[in-house]
Amino acid sequence: MLFDMDGTLIDSEKLWDVALAELAVHYGGRLSDEARLAMVGSDMATTMRLLHDDIGQPERDPQVGAAWLTHRVAALFAAGVQWRPGAADLLRAVRAAGLPTALVTSTERALVEVALHTLGRANFDVVVCGDEVTATKPDPAPYLSAAAALGVPARRCLAVEDSPAGVASARAAGAAVLVVPADVSFAVAADVRVVDSLVGITVADLAAVFSGAWAVPRAEVG
Structure with missing residues (x-):
């Protein structure tokens, strides 16, 4: 993940x-x-x-x-960062299932270290920051770096994203993509799955998204 x-x-x-x-x-x-x-x-x-x-x-x-x-x-x-709806529960479920997990962000390491106090450092096997890769999103480098650090090809990974740059990066790396809308509206490709929020999303749902077996609604995010 x-x-x-x-x-x-x-x-x-x-x-x-x-x-x-x-x-x-x-x-x-x-x-x-x-x-x-x-x-x-x-x-x-x-x-x-x-x-x-x-x-x-x-x-x-x-x-x-x-x-x-x-x-x-x-x-x-x-001063305090709030979780997105359903995100904490999903991350806990992913970790409980034993799935290798990476945080892949364009944010620089100094700020990520602060955010990890909320996110929990132990929730991630790998953390890839924007100032630690050769190119940032929408380039595939961040996701390729994360997959390599986890010891798996990117095509064996599912990325969870909210932005056009992030989706483009993950798709270019070869990962499957689940989009959860935030503040940006954008068209998505046919192979990208979209959910309104992460509330209620299970590990089984993620597996279905990865395999293409879950027909979640698509169209425009936002």
Whole structure:
């Protein structure tokens, strides 16, 4: 099992909303809804480029902005991160079933370490962070790295995602994909399964999704 973090296991996108909006104001601008949605599932470098372009200040140093944002989000994470509905129960069930499990996120290690206080470090055999791979989502590198670290081919894995970038990454790696909607609407391919939430999802359901035997509704996520 390969789990995305932000928006999939924990409801952290709202905290990113706060920090990104504050950074834009700090720079004397205002972050548009369109730019914020485009950032979901992306890495820090892409997020900084989108923010600076959106507020009309492309000349700003992305490393300075990234440091400010990391510090603010770390404080918000430390104050408490909420689980997405059903995510904690599903993760416990996956671990109880003895399934090798990886956390695969575009978020950088420093922030992931804070989030793991909520998620539980013991729930993951492998943790792949955005600043530890050669390329981030939508590139397949994060999921390929996670599968390799677990000692299995990606085609033997099921990824749980919430964003277009994450879905593209997992599919490109060859993994089966289950999408649980968060804040972004996007079209999904015929081989991608979608559920409204993780509430009530069982390990047997995951096996059915992986094998293609479970015809869960598809169409547009969000």
